[in-house]
Amino acid sequence: MSKSLQAIRGMNDTLPEQTPLWRYLESKVSRLLDNYGYKQIRMPIVEFTELFKRSIGEVTDIVEKEMYTFEDRNGDSLTLRPEGTAACVRAVLEHGLTGGGQVQKLWYIGPMFRHERPQKGRYRQFHQIGVEVFNLDGPDIDAELIVLTWRLWGELGIRDAVKLELNSLGTSEARARYRAALVEYLSSRLGELDEDSQRRLKSNPLRVLDTKNADTQAVLVDAPKMVDYLDEESRVHFEGLKARLDTAGIPYTINPKLVRGLDYYSKTVFEWVTDKLGAQGTVCAGGRYDGLVEQMGGKPTSGVGFAMGIERLILMLETLEQIPEEIARQVDVYLCAFGEAAELAALALSERVRDQLPNLRLQINAGAGSFKSQFKKADKSGALYALILGDDELAQQVVGVKPLRGQGEQQTIAWDALAEHLATCIVQG
Template sequence: MSKSLQAIRGMNDILPEQTPLWRYFEGTVARLLDNYGYRQIRMPIVEFTELFKRSIGEVTDIVEKEMYTFDDRNGDSLTLRPEGTAACVRAVLEHGITGGGQVQKLWYIGPMFRHERPQKGRYRQFHQIGLEVFNLDGPDIDAELIVMTWRLWGELGLRDAVKLELNSLGTSESRGRYREALVEFLSAHLDKLDEDSQRRLKTNPLRVLDTKNAETQAILVDAPKMADYLDDESRAHFEGLKARLDAVGIPYVINPKLVRGLDYYSKTVFEWVTDKLGAQGTVCAGGRYDGLVEQMGGKPTPGVGFAMGIERLVLMLEALDKVPAELSRQVDVYLCAFGEAAELAALALSERIRDQLPNLRLQINAGAGSFKSQFKKADKSGALYALILGDDELAQQVVGFKPLRGQGEQQSIAWDALAAHLATCVVQG
């Protein structure tokens, strides 16, 4: 017997019962970004593999272990994008929209792909909303990104469930000095490091700082601190960021071990973390990458951005019971029609109502059926009200109006008065 078809492990269907919450979250973020003056950009999900090797770093876990890479029919090596920043930088360079110091404030949404071990909140196809700003180098724009996310958590009811962690990685020069000091320190404790940290010590030593191994973490207590190696410019930038967050009243903690998993970060890095999702605690993260555009062939261009995981934030909304009650109802009004003449009139009437009330969610019965069966479908739809149109109503040019979710008797409403009545009742309902 042939194997039944199913989704690839770690790549999940988002079913109709789930999409209302996704749309609510995505719409909330989109409106917020519009209000702050950000514009949407849409990039392909497939890029040349070299893009990610040059930007993320060839010795990162993402490039070494996690990318979905393949040769196409022309022999080109292509990769499903594992993150959005590199693709966004490629796009702005290709189209020249950051040239001449033009400020660009961009955001994007879509699937990303990493071959990781699937677990709750971590999937092989996952979805992100990302944001990138180019040609602004001050701490004010870093602060704006964090302030926006703080406002988002407030709108979603999540502020009490997240914590902001900050660090500064300095410039490439100061980070290089720190890397030398860290390698020297860790090399003296090489036999006590876990296997993964020993490997990273040779390839990407800063990643040792975010190890989950308890014994290695104990050793790191006495390790050199990045703050002691910051240059004056980076230190002033970081102090400027903290001053702005203090002015707004956003609480934060300094995490000297926060380095992020991508090579292109410099100066500011931050993460919003939670303890409500088990091991997958980061829900939004980002930072500054002032050297990335130049590294990818452009002129020196300051850059800063973040990305948030939609799956994890949707899980948080569900876990904390922050899902708006109205999302459980996808239909406001269900129109039942009995007989061919009534069905024709119902179709015309429903379109007239939609013209007058474009935001009304009106579903017309399809497939005919008895009075009992149509009312059963009306109730199952979750609608607040049922409209009834049969031969008697058709003759009098009225509809029966019946509440489905509360008190109230059925009444007859004239066709010409129906839109105004629905506008009042649905708002009240």
């Protein structure tokens, strides 16, 4: 007997009852970004593998262990994008969007792919909303990115459940000095580090700071701190960022161990974290990457951005029960028609109502059926009201309006007055 076809492990279907919440979140974010002057860009989900090796770093966990890489029929090595920043930088370079110092404020949305161990809030195909800004090098744009996410948390009703952590990684020169001091310190206590941290010490020592191992964390208590190695430019930049966040009234914590998992970050790094999702505590993260465009073959161009995981934000909304009532209800009005003549009239009437109320979610019964069966479907749809159109109503050019959720008695409304009546009912409902 053949094996039944299933989705790939860690790559999930989003079912019809789940998509309304996704659309709600996506619309909230897109409207907010529009209001802040950001423009959407859409990139392919497959890129040349070299793009990610050059941008993310060949000795990162993503490149070494997690990328979905394959050869196409031409023998080219291609990779399903594991993150969005590198692809966005490639796009702006290829199309000359940052030439001549042009400021670009961009955002994107879509699936990313990493071969990780699937668990709640962490999947092999996951979805991100990302924001990237080019050719603005001051702390004001860093602050704007954080302020707009703070506003989003407020609009979603999850502001009290997230906390902002900040750090500065300085310039590449400052990081090199700090890296040398950190390696010297950790090398002297090599036997106390966990196996993964010992490996990272040789390839990417800053990632040791990110360890979850309790014994290694104890070793790090007395380790050198990045703040003591910051160059003056980065120090001034960081102080400017903090001053703006203080002015905006946004609370934050300085986390000297915050380094992010990608090689291209410099100066500002930040994460919005929560304790409501168990092990998957980061819901949005980003920072500055002033050297990345040049590293990828462009002219020196400052850059800063962030990415937020849609699955984790959805999980947050569900966990905190911040799902608006209208999201659960997908139909406002369900039109029941009995008999062929009534069905024909119902089609014309429903389209007339839609012309007058373009935002009304009106579902017309399909497949005929008895009075009982149509009302059962009307109730199952979640609609607030059922419209009744039979031979008697057809003869009088009226329609019955029956509340389905306890909003009063059934009424009889003339066709010409139906749209106005529904507008009042739905607003009141």
